[in-house]
Amino acid sequence: xxxxxEVTERSTDLLEGASSALDRVRIYAHLAMCRHCRxxxxxxxxxxxxxxxxxxxRQTEPVPDQIIERILTRVxxxxxxxxxxxx
Amino acid sequence: MPSGxxxxxxxxxxxxxxxxxxAGDEQAFRDAVxxxxxxxxxxxxxxxxxxxxxxxxxxxxxxxxxxxGAFEHRAALGTWLQRVVTNRAISDLRRRAREIAxxxxxxRDDVAADWFDELGHWATPPxxxxxxxxxxxxxxxxxxxxxxxxxxxxxxxxxxVLLMRDLQSESxxxxxxxxxxxxxxxRVLLHRGRTRLMKMINGYQETGTC
Numbered sequence: 001x002x003x004x005x006e007v008t009e010r011s012t013d014l015l016e017g018a019s020s021a022l023d024r025v026r027i028y029a030h031l032a033m034c035r036h037c038r039x040x041x042x043x044x045x046x047x048x049x050x051x052x053x054x055x056x057x058r059q060t061e062p063v064p065d066q067i068i069e070r071i072l073t074r075v076x077x078x079x080x081x082x083x084x085x086x087x
Numbered sequence: 088m089p090s091g092x093x094x095x096x097x098x099x100x101x102x103x104x105x106x107x108x109x110a111g112d113e114q115a116f117r118d119a120v121x122x123x124x125x126x127x128x129x130x131x132x133x134x135x136x137x138x139x140x141x142x143x144x145x146x147x148x149x150x151x152x153x154x155x156g157a158f159e160h161r162a163a164l165g166t167w168l169q170r171v172v173t174n175r176a177i178s179d180l181r182r183r184a185r186e187i188a189x190x191x192x193x194x195r196d197d198v199a200a201d202w203f204d205e206l207g208h209w210a211t212p213p214x215x216x217x218x219x220x221x222x223x224x225x226x227x228x229x230x231x232x233x234x235x236x237x238x239x240x241x242x243x244x245x246x247x248v249l250l251m252r253d254l255q256s257e258s259x260x261x262x263x264x265x266x267x268x269x270x271x272x273x274r275v276l277l278h279r280g281r282t283r284l285m286k287m288i289n290g291y292q293e294t295g296t297c
Contacts, residue, residue, distance in 0.1 A: 003207025008199065012278035016259075018270070036212040043213060043221075043285055050225045051253035051284075054234060055126075063124045067141055071120050074145045079152040 002030050007037045011044050101164040108155055120148060123165055127172040133239060133246060134176035143179050147172035169255055177247070177265055187266040188244050190275040198283045214289055224292065233297035237287045241280055248273055249280035 002010070007030045013019045014027055031038050098104035098115070107115035127147055131140035151171050158167060180187070204210040216224050224230065238246055247266065251257040252273070259270045266273070291297050 003203075004209050005199075005203040005207035008202075008282075009278070012274055012281060016274060016277075018274060036209045039215065040213050040285075043216060043288075044281060046216070046221055046225065047281055047285055047288070048253060051234075051249070051281075052256060054231065054254055061125055063121070063128060067128075067144075068117075068120055068124060070141070071124065071145050071148050072117060075116070075148055075152050079149055 002026050004030075004034060004037050007031070007034070008040050011037075011041050014041070015045060015048060102160060105155060105158060105160070105164060108152075116152070119164075123168050124148075126165065127168055130169055130172050130250065131176050133250060134173065134243075135179050139179060143176045144172060146179075147175045150175065166255065170257070173251060173255065174265065180243075187247060187268060188242075189268055189272040190244065190279065198279065198286055213285070214292060216288065216292060225288070229295075230288065230291055230297075233287060233291055234284060236297060237284055238280075241283060244268075245276050245280040245283070248276040252277050253281075 007027055010019060010023055010027055014024065019027065031041065098107070098118070104115055104119060108119060124144060127144045128140050131143040131147070135143055147168070151168055154171075158164070162170075177187075202209060202211050202213075238249060241249065244266075248262060248268075251262045251265070252259075259273060262268070262273050263270055268276075287297050
């Protein structure tokens with residue numbers, strides 16, 4: 001019988017579909033009896049879903065003009081040579 | 088990510104913007120740099136630190152400009168650019184001989200240490216996320232800022248894996264190849280990063296701060 005700590009440590013493997021068949025049986029058997037671990041798993045799934053759509057707020061802060069100009073200058077100076085797209 | 092639907096946006100979608108860049112339209116490229124650089128700089132800063140972030144973003148734009156002809160719209164342009172900058176940032180770390188460390192297996196996840204007693208049973212069970220509901224709680228602007236802050240505070244290896252897997256939806260194969268880590272180690276790091284955020288959210292719900 002897995003402990004609660006062991007179940008929580010395996011919960012990302014379960015969520016990511018990486019658990020062995022034996023582990024899945026042991027985890028689900030534990031979850032059937034343990035509401036705290038069920039809650040932990042529910043929170044973990046919810047968090048993973050939220051993170052998939054999470055856009056860090058600072059990503060919307062404008063970049064100073066000088067930085068934009070330095071990027072454009074660098075690309076203008078060095079961006080003309082072709083490169084294998086797979087690299 | 089901007090959707091391209093703003094009234095003054097001359098590009099109805101990514102395809103229009105990419106087509107104009109491919110045609111050599113300098114204004115279109117400038118518009119792309121202005122639109123997508125904030126997110127790219129934020130990602131680069133999270134991986135290599137503020138001091139090196141601008142160089143990494145310049146390298147990323149150079150690579151993106153050279154490779155734009157091969158961009159096939161399998162992902163949104165912003166997502167593709169995020170991957171380009173992440174790749175450049177990882178290369179930059181490697182160039183400066185900073186390897187991505189695997190998790191220390193001898194040290195269990197100390198973030199969760201006080202959740203359990205010595206027998207491995209819950210000592211501090213997880214509180215219900217209900218303020219007013221779990222979805223509403225997680226969508227709160229203040230909590231989203233806390234998520235940003237705590238991602239920044241993670242160890243490099245946890246932060247990288249969480250960014251690549253959860254925020255950029257990269258596959259395990261891609262993450263393992265780029266970071267030179269096993270899938271098992273990637274999952275351990277991902278779990279520790281998520282656990283760290285769950286603990287922060289538990290505390291946020293009680294105190295309203297992080």
